Amino acid sequence: MLKTRPIAATAVLASLVVLSACGTEKAGSDPGAGSVAPDVPVTGVHWAFDTVTVAGKETRAPDGAHIEIAANGQASGNSGCNGFGAEVSVQGDTVTVKQGQGTEMACPGERGAFEAMLQKAFAGSLKARVDGDRLTLTSDDGRNVVALTSEPPAPLNGTIWTVDSLVSGETASSPPKGSEGKATFVIDEDGRVRGNLGCNRFTATAKVTAKTLTVTGPVATTRMICSGPQMELETKLYELLDGSLSYELRHRTLTLTGADGEGFAATAKPAASPAP
Template sequence: MLKTRTTAATAAVASLLVLAACGTEKAGSDTGAGTVAPDVPVTGVHWAVDSLTVDGRKAQAPAGTYVEIDKSGRAKGNSGCNHFGGTVTVDGDTLQVALGETTEMACDAMDFETAFHKAFTGKLKARLAGDALTLTAPDGRTVVALSNIPPVPLNGTTWTVDSLLSGDTAASLPKGTEGKAHFVIDKDGKVRGSLGCNRFSTTAEISGRTVTFGQITTTRMMCSGPEMDLETQVYEVFGGSATYELRHRGLSLVNAEGKGFAATAAPSASAAKK
């Protein structure tokens, strides 16, 4: 579990994302006098946040930004940098979000989170069309776009390291190293990728929730201090056995000492074109 702290600002961020997810619950609006609009089916779905548009200016969401809402109205997700939680109330096509909690990492996506905080503090109108969900602020000048993206398997997926784990705590990557550490575990168990500076290869044997890596080989380049710091921590995971947890498009790998990392699946070709 990640350590969390509830604050007014972070709660607001959680709120918006929660709203986003909720938004889908009631995309229907009045279709005639005396009719009740059905709830939009958003629970139990992994909603990837695609973009945020404010006053005509569109910003693409960082990879791995998402919202999930369960049947009880609890919402959780990632707002571009930090994970969040909260509750959602849906009334027709109007969404209202309660305060929530968030982790406290600092990273390059903070501007996107701040935009969420400013844009989503109250009600949103939801519209669902196929796998696409849009949430619009009352003034009509702020729109968040989401999509229902299917999960990916452990093997054959390109994973990009996006945070470092130590016990119950998650930390952002060293500044300037975002996107540099990535890897693929092929279906035949061969592993290849980058540790953050050097290319590497090894093998992986999967049993239950444990991955046992074989002998690792790497190139021998020297890189900047932050890149080498990242490489050292990622290398420790690939140097032996690790416990993995796969959740939709997210993966965590943690070694016996409680050190590890979280990674996000690369977007599909169709998603990347949006």
């Protein structure tokens, strides 16, 4: 008489057969079988936008354009004019971007052109490739490409800072039209602040602590006469550089504000830029 195998024992034997079969698959028979590609390492890095290409047209990024993606997928960045947020998910070599809200400052000239291209290219499903400190994001059809480079944080001292917005409380606004990129400064280790207010070169002495920058002496300037927008910006900065300013340094962005909430924000120039 034939003996029947108990059901439980049959199930165990079947499982062992399946596991044995899986363990004997040839590694090269199916490159994707039994493995999951690791996510591209794009989170926790300060990425500076280099160029954006839309339908074959390349647009170079202005100074200060960047994006940072947190491990939870929340991203914050700046187009070189406006700040913006986004939700970013990473799966293998695919980065999916859902754009969020941003500030609404007017972005004239090249900054406005870049921002418009960035909004088109930095969205949806993108294929990511990391090569050293370079990141390339390409749309599925290959027509849109975003090129970025990882950047280290900028030190407070010795960095060339370019004023890119004026601050009033919780509101930021662009410098007067025609004065963009004109005001730059460096905070030296010896406590000297020097640069250009938008028209005239200046120098002053200052005391710097962990949270404040206090101008301790008169601001000395050259005496050139410039166009209206540049002089308007210069007058505003000259007034602000009087007394104590609180500062906040976030990677490559420096914001200085007075007790009344009035101040300005500046972005670190690339290391290769000449001193002002």
